Amino acid sequence: MLSMKADVVVIGGGPAGLAAALSCHERCIRDIVILERDSHLGGILQQCIHNGFGLHWFGEELTGPEYAQRFIDLVEEAKIPYLLDTMVVDIDENKTVYAVNPQHGPVQIQAGAVIMAMGCRERTRGALMIPGGRPAGVYTAGMAQRLMNIEGYMPGREVVILGSGDIGLIMARRLTWEGANVKMVCEIMPYSTGLIRNIRQCLEDYGIPIKYKCTVVKIHGSQRIEGVTIARVDDARRPIPGTEEFVSCDTLLLSVGLIPENELSQKANVQLDPLTGGPIVDEYRQTSVPGIFACGNVLHVHDLVDYVSEEARIAGYGVWRYLNGLDSKCGLQGDGRARIKAGCGIRYVVPQMISGEEDIELFFRSDNIYDNGTVELVDGDQVLASKRFLRIVPGQMERFKIKREALSGIKPGDGLVVRWRSLG
Amino acid sequence: MELICVLCPRGCRMQVKAGKDGGWEVEGNGCSRGKGYAIQEMTCPMRTLTTSIWVEGGIHKLVSAKTDRSIPRDRIMEALKQTKGLKIKAPVNIGDVLVENIAGTGANLVATRKVDKAQHTYLA
Numbered sequence: 001m002l003s004m005k006a007d008v009v010v011i012g013g014g015p016a017g018l019a020a021a022l023s024c025h026e027r028c029i030r031d032i033v034i035l036e037r038d039s040h041l042g043g044i045l046q047q048c049i050h051n052g053f054g055l056h057w058f059g060e061e062l063t064g065p066e067y068a069q070r071f072i073d074l075v076e077e078a079k080i081p082y083l084l085d086t087m088v089v090d091i092d093e094n095k096t097v098y099a100v101n102p103q104h105g106p107v108q109i110q111a112g113a114v115i116m117a118m119g120c121r122e123r124t125r126g127a128l129m130i131p132g133g134r135p136a137g138v139y140t141a142g143m144a145q146r147l148m149n150i151e152g153y154m155p156g157r158e159v160v161i162l163g164s165g166d167i168g169l170i171m172a173r174r175l176t177w178e179g180a181n182v183k184m185v186c187e188i189m190p191y192s193t194g195l196i197r198n199i200r201q202c203l204e205d206y207g208i209p210i211k212y213k214c215t216v217v218k219i220h221g222s223q224r225i226e227g228v229t230i231a232r233v234d235d236a237r238r239p240i241p242g243t244e245e246f247v248s249c250d251t252l253l254l255s256v257g258l259i260p261e262n263e264l265s266q267k268a269n270v271q272l273d274p275l276t277g278g279p280i281v282d283e284y285r286q287t288s289v290p291g292i293f294a295c296g297n298v299l300h301v302h303d304l305v306d307y308v309s310e311e312a313r314i315a316g317y318g319v320w321r322y323l324n325g326l327d328s329k330c331g332l333q334g335d336g337r338a339r340i341k342a343g344c345g346i347r348y349v350v351p352q353m354i355s356g357e358e359d360i361e362l363f364f365r366s367d368n369i370y371d372n373g374t375v376e377l378v379d380g381d382q383v384l385a386s387k388r389f390l391r392i393v394p395g396q397m398e399r400f401k402i403k404r405e406a407l408s409g410i411k412p413g414d415g416l417v418v419r420w421r422s423l424g
Numbered sequence: 425m426e427l428i429c430v431l432c433p434r435g436c437r438m439q440v441k442a443g444k445d446g447g448w449e450v451e452g453n454g455c456s457r458g459k460g461y462a463i464q465e466m467t468c469p470m471r472t473l474t475t476s477i478w479v480e481g482g483i484h485k486l487v488s489a490k491t492d493r494s495i496p497r498d499r500i501m502e503a504l505k506q507t508k509g510l511k512i513k514a515p516v517n518i519g520d521v522l523v524e525n526i527a528g529t530g531a532n533l534v535a536t537r538k539v540d541k542a543q544h545t546y547l548a
Contacts, residue, residue: 049536051472051490062536063490064488066537150476150486152486177501178504201471
């Protein structure tokens with residue numbers, strides 16, 4: 001068994017892991033290792049061949065593989081070591097990381113600090129519990145994306161897409177370009193969770209209808225899928241009897257949400273937030289286990305990779321503080337942190353704990369569409385900070401910068417609330 | 425007709441109709457860029473094409489590619505037709521031109537991923 005030590009172990013070589021490792025390196029931490037389970041770095045970006053990445057970080061429009069390569073080049077330049085084909089199987093609270101790969105067999109690494117950057121995975125048919133048989137031809141949108149863009153297979157010819165997440169919309173266009181007939185997109189909500197530009201450029205451009213408040217209630221077929229029954233839903237998202245309609249198809253794509261992948265975090269006893277599905281963290285992205293940090297989609301699902309890179313940079317800064325003993329109030333159980341909760345109109349907030357030592361930025365999502373108002377950070381009756389928004393929508397993560405001065409009065413154990421307040 | 429502007433997250437709902445002197449009347453745009461976008465969408469919508477091309481002798485079976493500038497939307501299918509049956513020899517680097525002046529649009533189809541030569545080739 002290969003046994004080694006490292007100041008920082010980064011789990012995952014996707015956009016979050018790469019940017020976090022680089023952030024550590026920029027702060028003169030040299031003993032870093034990135035563990036990646038795939039045979040190349042870059043994570044899911046390698047199959048996202050469409051453009052629209054990098055507008056915030058690089059100020060230009062890149063495709064997924066190009067965005068990934070910019071970071072891979074910097075990692076190579078910095079000579080940050082990485083192990084490919086390496087699957088982390090266990091981690092404990094002492095930050096001992098256990099992994100396996102075909103070259104070394106079992107690998108044990110004693111880490112000074114760990115950055116969790118495992119990303120997320122797609123919700124599957126099993127999670128939705130759609131009745132019917134178990135025929136071939138039912139894919140998650142990301143699986144179909146991999147088949148088409150990496151493996152070179154065409155998933156099918158007559159396609160129905162359930163869910164209007166961005167990957168589903170992108171695949172609607174990709175399939176159309178390759179000659180498939182995309183019949184419709186069904187969305188259970190009254191609005192799309194995808195970006196406006198994707199609705200325009202992937203559906204409207206090709207006359208693909210999107211049916212709101214509509215879902216798939218049955219899958220037909222025994223060997224290969226032969227069709228689906230769709231139905232309208234009421235305000236409680238229950239199918240309305242009598243509205244069922246049969247739609248023939250040989251392929252059903254599911255684009256129904258992403259779940260942070262936190263099995264490893266749980267092995268290390270990292271406390272999770274049921275609202276995000278990711279760890280509870282402080283403003284430096286440190287989890288409830290001292291020395292274990294998290295960033296990117298493992299923490300909460302982002303819409304834009306640029307924001308993942310930014311969050312990873314924060315985690316790198318946190319690791320630097322931790323390794324240099326600057327983090328006196330180490331861990332969420334420490335006595336110096338106030339809790340932040342999502343209040344009226346807000347679905348979740350990251351970070352969930354703050355010390356208020358420095359300027360911070362809150363990342364949040366709303367629980368519905370709201371127009372013209374402010375998002376406020378309040379401590380009891382006192383409004384500490386507020387930011388004006390013309391509109392907030394659940395499909396778009398928003399950001400809220402707060403100056404240190406505004407946080408000077410917070411006390412350990414305070415319960416702060418982020419809430420929406422409509423104006424007029 | 426109604427158009428939602430995609431240039432920024434604000435997503436202005438714009439009404440566009442043909443003007444008297446052959447121009448376009450745009451309403452509901454929050455800024456001048458929105459007006460330009462609306463007129464472009466009505467006259468000649470432009471899109472970047474992204475696809476993947478087969479690679480021979482590479483560590484990956486396919487290389488991702490894009491047009492190096494946006495092309496008229498109604499030329500996309502023709503551009504795709506031109507990539508059918510195309511096979512590129514590894515190695516390929518980001519920015520390598522795979523198809524010059526694709527579908528006569530003036531844009532080149534360029535690689536967006538690096539594909540090194542393989543030790544063993546894939547058996548097709």
